[in-house]
């Protein structure tokens with residue numbers, strides 16, 4: 001541990017990356033009147049009374065002199081959708097404020113908009129900290145809004161999701177490999193699908209539609225005029241069969257009609273499908289209402305990645321290929 005030559009800076013950086021932080025942009029006004037600002041995640045709280053915060057600034061920063069000389073600076077805790085702004089203020093030497101709307105804070109310090117929290121600070125102390133200087137400031141004024149923060153974890157931006165205290169995420173180490181555990185992805189996906197879909201099914205059944213029939217109608221509601229072969233290709237991975245008998249049955253019930261071997265929704269079919277889809281969306285709103293906005297974004301983002309990673313090259317319902 002004391003062997004300095006063995007100290008690997010990259011490994012140290014990676015080790016520090018395990019400490020998950022928010023992301024801030026800290027701004028000030030240089031003596032020549034230019035606005036300065038840098039992305040920083042070294043920010044931390046120090047004291048409640050008086051209210052104080054700190055952060056550290058690399059001595060190589062072009063903004064060093066401005067921060068050393070400025071009496072005031074402002075900390076902006078970034079919101080989840082401010083990744084581009086964070087990237088802009090993480091690049092040295094660019095005109096970081098070009099096109100960015102700012103307000104004037106104490107001492108003319110530029111204040112950014114759309115952040116979770118803004119704190120206007122007055123420098124209390126500056127300390128040497130190796131290749132950084134540590135700035136400690138008293139918070140003179142602040143404002144905040146209840147929106148999701150941007151997170152930085154292991155060198156990458158991340159989103160916060162609440163951890164359920166009732167759910168275990170660690171697979172039981174004594175589970176035999178063959179055991180079907182509650183952490184098995186197949187189980188989690190299937191169960192969440194069946195629980196969600198069982199609520200939608202009630203509405204399809206209200207129109208006398210089986211699962212297969214409802215899926216076929218919803219595929220036609222995205223794009224009308226598909227052949228039996230295309231419909232079968234689309235559903236080949238679901239285990240459902242767009243058989244001639246099922247299509248015939250939908251024609252007899254006047255939900256679809258056939259023309260030149262392509263199938264189209266009738267007015268009745270379209271109305272029924274839209275009603276069921278509207279009910280499904282309302283169920284989605286209820287379910288996702290129990291999550292935060294960014295948890296919903298994370299959940300859908302991960303599901304989309306899973307679909308991409310496991311896709312054997314199936315036709316996608318929204319692709320606009322002829323007869324796709």
Ligand SMILES: Cc1cc2nc3c(=O)[nH]c(=O)nc-3n(C[C@H](O)[C@H](O)[C@H](O)COP(=O)(O)O)c2cc1C
Pocket residue numbers: 023037038039040041042043055056057058060061062063064086089090091092093094152
């Ligand atoms: C997520 C993130 C966190 C950062 N944290 C700090 C920090 O705490 N202190 C620092 O000096 N630089 C930090 N940087 C790097 C600066 O943002 C970067 O060097 C900036 O370009 C300096 O700008 P300047 O040279 O124009 O002053 C961070 C960068 C990123 C992407």
